[in-house]
Amino acid sequence: MSTLGKCIDLLLTRRSVRKFKKEPIDMNTILRILDIARWAPSAKNLQPWEFIIIMDRNTLRDLGSLAFATRPLINAGAAVAVVVDPSLAPITYLVDGACTTMYILLAAHALGLGAVWINALRYQDEIRKILNIPSDKVPISVVALGWPAETPSPKPRKKLKDLVHIEKYGKKLKY
Amino acid sequence: MSTLGKCIDLLLTRRSVRKFKKEPIDMNTILRILDIARWAPSAKNLQPWEFIIIMDRNTLRDLGSLAFATRPLINAGAAVAVVVDPSLAPITYLVDGACTTMYILLAAHALGLGAVWINALRYQDEIRKILNIPSDKVPISVVALGWPAETPSPKPRKKLKDLVHIEKYGKKLKY
Numbered sequence: 001m002s003t004l005g006k007c008i009d010l011l012l013t014r015r016s017v018r019k020f021k022k023e024p025i026d027m028n029t030i031l032r033i034l035d036i037a038r039w040a041p042s043a044k045n046l047q048p049w050e051f052i053i054i055m056d057r058n059t060l061r062d063l064g065s066l067a068f069a070t071r072p073l074i075n076a077g078a079a080v081a082v083v084v085d086p087s088l089a090p091i092t093y094l095v096d097g098a099c100t101t102m103y104i105l106l107a108a109h110a111l112g113l114g115a116v117w118i119n120a121l122r123y124q125d126e127i128r129k130i131l132n133i134p135s136d137k138v139p140i141s142v143v144a145l146g147w148p149a150e151t152p153s154p155k156p157r158k159k160l161k162d163l164v165h166i167e168k169y170g171k172k173l174k175y
Numbered sequence: 176m177s178t179l180g181k182c183i184d185l186l187l188t189r190r191s192v193r194k195f196k197k198e199p200i201d202m203n204t205i206l207r208i209l210d211i212a213r214w215a216p217s218a219k220n221l222q223p224w225e226f227i228i229i230m231d232r233n234t235l236r237d238l239g240s241l242a243f244a245t246r247p248l249i250n251a252g253a254a255v256a257v258v259v260d261p262s263l264a265p266i267t268y269l270v271d272g273a274c275t276t277m278y279i280l281l282a283a284h285a286l287g288l289g290a291v292w293i294n295a296l297r298y299q300d301e302i303r304k305i306l307n308i309p310s311d312k313v314p315i316s317v318v319a320l321g322w323p324a325e326t327p328s329p330k331p332r333k334k335l336k337d338l339v340h341i342e343k344y345g346k347k348l349k350y
Contacts, residue, residue, distance in 0.1 A: 009178070039187055040186075045331075098273035
């Protein structure tokens with residue numbers, strides 16, 4: 001198998017990690033991840049994204065206290081908020097922002113870091129206030145990052161045959 | 176460097192490939208890609224996605240004739256339409272669908288296939304009609320797949336320092 005062929009494991013072994021060791025992450029590691037995330041695809045290559053690196057413990061605690069789902073941020077080594085610009089890419093800003101977030105998760109995994117995607121769309125106003133994000137920009141995700149203190153088992157997935165249609169919607173795969 | 180560490184190349188060497196060789200892609204290869212795409216993350220692990228595998232040349236030509244941007248489908252070996260369900264994941268169906276599309280692109284690249292993400296959101300109604308997709312489901316992407324007949328150079332990307340804020344939006348990185 002080719003070198004890249006072995007990289008299918010990168011996709012299959014990524015997990016959402018929510019428990020982190022106390023060791024900090026250095027800024028250069030985070031910048032390396034974002035330097036990879038720059039290379040995510042986007043519609044018309046518009047790259048309608050920006051990143052906020054958060055290492056301040058008070059800010060992480062404020063973000064982590066918003067809801068049950070944001071709690072992994074409280075003990076994260078750092079976080080990255082992905083902010084997108086609807087005026088730059090009105091139809092695709094959400095999918096573009098998802099692609100660069102996906103790159104952050106995979107790059108973190110490649111470097112041995114744990115990460116979990118915190119859905120920021122549900123708490124846009126609160127996150128805007130904490131991070132001083134202008135009202136015309138959309139925080140799509142906050143990725144909690146840290147050295148993993150757990151190795152989660154894979155979550156169940158729907159079966160391939162229940163997801164696949166052949167040629168037209170409704171013609172299910174038979175095998 | 177670890178095995179997964181080498182996989183950063185998977186992320187950095189992916190390109191949008193729009194020219195394909197005439198050789199067909201066999202169904203098992205496409206199923207293998209979708210079997211990987213199942214493992215993309217989604218909010219609350221809801222997996223609000225389905226896939227339509229398209230190999231019929233008439234259907235590929237109909238999809239490819241919709242607009243300039245869809246033209247790579249005409250000569251693609253096959254295509255996969257990603258369809259998402261807003262009723263299942265009202266806030267996150269677009270980002271979830273983007274994640275599994277990203278997995279399709281990366282899995283195809285790992286297997287040596289070329290691929291390009293065709294934005295389906297602009298042509299939802301036309302694509303629904305061609306593929307018999309119910310009106311309550313959203314075609315988010317159509318991925319054109321084929322053995323690559325071009326090796327595109329990397330497209331330019333914005334500079335890291337222009338994308339990164341430190342702690343709060345507006346505090347730019349200095350280095």
